[in-house]
Amino acid sequence: MIILTVEQTIQWMKEIHKRMEVNKEQLTTLDQAIGDGDHGINMERGFAEVVDKINNTDYDTVADVLKSAAMTLTAKVGGASGPLYGTAFLKMATALQDKEVNQQNFKVAIDEALEGIKMRGKAEFGEKTMYDVWYQAAAFLDSEKVEDWQELIEACQATIEDTRALIATKGRASYLKERAIGHVDPGSMSSFYMFEALVSVLEL
Ligand code: ADP
Ligand code: MG
Numbered sequence: 689m690i691i692l693t694v695e696q697t698i699q700w701m702k703e704i705h706k707r708m709e710v711n712k713e714q715l716t717t718l719d720q721a722i723g724d725g726d727h728g729i730n731m732e733r734g735f736a737e738v739v740d741k742i743n744n745t746d747y748d749t750v751a752d753v754l755k756s757a758a759m760t761l762t763a764k765v766g767g768a769s770g771p772l773y774g775t776a777f778l779k780m781a782t783a784l785q786d787k788e789v790n791q792q793n794f795k796v797a798i799d800e801a802l803e804g805i806k807m808r809g810k811a812e813f814g815e816k817t818m819y820d821v822w823y824q825a826a827a828f829l830d831s832e833k834v835e836d837w838q839e840l841i842e843a844c845q846a847t848i849e850d851t852r853a854l855i856a857t858k859g860r861a862s863y864l865k866e867r868a869i870g871h872v873d874p875g876s877m878s879s880f881y882m883f884e885a886l887v888s889v890l891e892l
């Protein structure tokens with residue numbers, strides 16, 4: 689069964705942009721606490737560019753949409769998050785090339801995205817980064833709950849909250865050492881919005 693069409697993938701990118709726009713201030717505030725305060729700006733601008741590109745291009749496959757988003761994020765978003773998300777979407781695109789997007793292939797694509805973030809950021813689970821949320825999402829797709837998308841949202845939400853208690857060992861927040869404790873990681877929050885946006889289109 690196909691779970692994600694080209695049209696839904698385009699809609700996914702638009703739904704991500706909407707969330708980055710609405711939550712721009714929140715993401716910026718989180719990044720002001722433990723980073724340099726640009727995460728909301730980076731994400732909103734990056735996905736505005738993604739949507740702009742998508743609106744001006746015709747796509748035949750889900751992989752092509754994801755690849756286009758990946759290229760745009762890597763090229764247009766300064767900072768750590770652009771290349772990391774660019775890599776994640778590029779790995780998904782590569783995994784889905786010439787394949788229909790069924791449950792199994794989609795799971796593999798998320799696993800590949802996770803590996804991409806790990807490779808690019810040298811991140812492990814529990815380092816207070818976006819990786820934590822992707823790890824949780826990949827684990828969820830491996831479980832039997834897999835079609836209960838609301839549970840995916842809840843699992844990601846719990847992971848964001850878990851980043852609060854952690855010290856960061858990657859990215860700018862690592863400079864703060866234990867002073868990062870008590871703050872949620874901005875990248876885990878933006879990753880959450882990506883999965884929340886995904887669920888919103890899968891449930892259409
Ligand atoms: P910058 O820190 O360069 O200003 P952003 O503010 O846009 O970039 O993104 C910061 C987010 O990127 C962090 O909250 C964290 O989730 C993520 N991040 C930073 N470095 C890494 C890394 N090495 N591996 C995984 N994620 C990382
Ligand atoms: Mg920043």
Ligand code: MG
Nearest residue numbers: 724726767768
């Ligand atoms: Mg920055």
